[in-house]
Amino acid sequence: MTSPDPQALRPRLPSPLQEIDDEPFSRRGIRLLLKRDDLIHPALPGNKWRKLAPNLRAAAEAGDRALLTFGGAYSNHLRATAAAGRLLGFATIGVVRGDELAGAPLNPSLARCAADGMRLHFIDRAGYRRKADPEFLAALHDRFGAFRVIPEGGSNSLAAQGCTELGRELRGAADTVAVACGTGGTLAGLAAGLAPGQRAIGVPVLKGGRPHFLHETVTGLQRAAFGGPRGDWRLAEDFHFGGYARRTPELDAFADAFEERHGLPVERVYVAKLLFALTALAGEGAFAPGTAVAAVITGTP
Ligand SMILES: *Cc1c(COP(=O)(O)O)cnc(C)c1O
Secondary structure (H helix, E strand, C coil): CCCCCHHHHCCCCCCCEEEECCHHHHCCCCEEEEECHHHCCCCCCCHHHHHHHHHHHHHHHHCCCEEEEEECCCCHHHHHHHHHHHHHCCEEEEEEECHHHCCCCCCHHHHHHHHCCCEEEEECHHHHHCCCCHHHHHHHHHHHCCCEECCHHHCCHHHHHHHHHHHHHCCCCCCEEEEEECCCHHHHHHHHHCCCCCEEEEEECCCCCCCCHHHHHHHHHHHHHHCCCCCEEEECCCCCCCCCCCCCHHHHHHHHHHHHHHCCCCCCCCHHHHHHHHHHHHHCCCCCCCCEEEEECCCCC
16 A cells, blocks of 8 residues: 555646537527536546545544445446545445455456455345445444445535535536436535526436435435535436446437547446436427536546
8 A cells, every 4th residue: 555645635626617519509509518527636536526525534533544335336436435545544445236246357447446455345235225224334343343434425414515616616607507416415515505596407327216216315415414405406317328327329329429529538327318418408498598507527438
């Protein structure tokens, strides 16, 4: 392990805001802005920096030595936590969904986690669903010793508070701000940080198991972080393309064409669905002519 470096997590903030000329928008008199959160930090791109930073600060203040968190085999959050642990000198433990992965060669994402010193612990899906149960966490403590728990996706009240800065950076810049949603922490904070009159749209990339589940999650995060609902936000739920990491030829063709038009590599799990959704909504007349729409670019491929 390299020695901890408190400067190592220094971000590029505020993240750049770029206006682009994209025909499906400009043809309707709508301005399209890209909020380049993917440029915040090379090791913790995008919203993962904004969500982890306050948690890491709290861990350091509490004297915690180890962080334990949860994710799927391709989780950007696991990667960001592993990188932050290496840079700041925390031990990290990643509880990974899917016991069939134990003993198999690591995919590139998990290999990066391991190279950053993360201990990987694979559990089956039934066990993974119990990840917030006290008995389950007690069993993990018996196995791994003392640690601070960061929830799946990093989305807790500190994370939502960290993401209010994203909203504040966009005050006065756009009428509508849109972000792709996994666990919803980014949307919860973004909406809280915008000015009155600005509205936020979240585009879920997972297919909700229960109706309104994500809506309740965002509302709950706002209650925990801010004491109640904040901001004007809604979910555009028709753009998950079948679920997490699922894609279709139509989505791929859209993302390829966007890349070609603008020379911007489009991350396919989250950002492609966000940009597709905004383009479809613009086509349906959801944004008035003369307004500006900002898309939060939360990651790179
Ligand atoms: C994690 C992630 C998101 C989703 O953020 P949530 O706060 O979990 O909703 C969006 N985009 C990218 C690139 C991500 O890695």
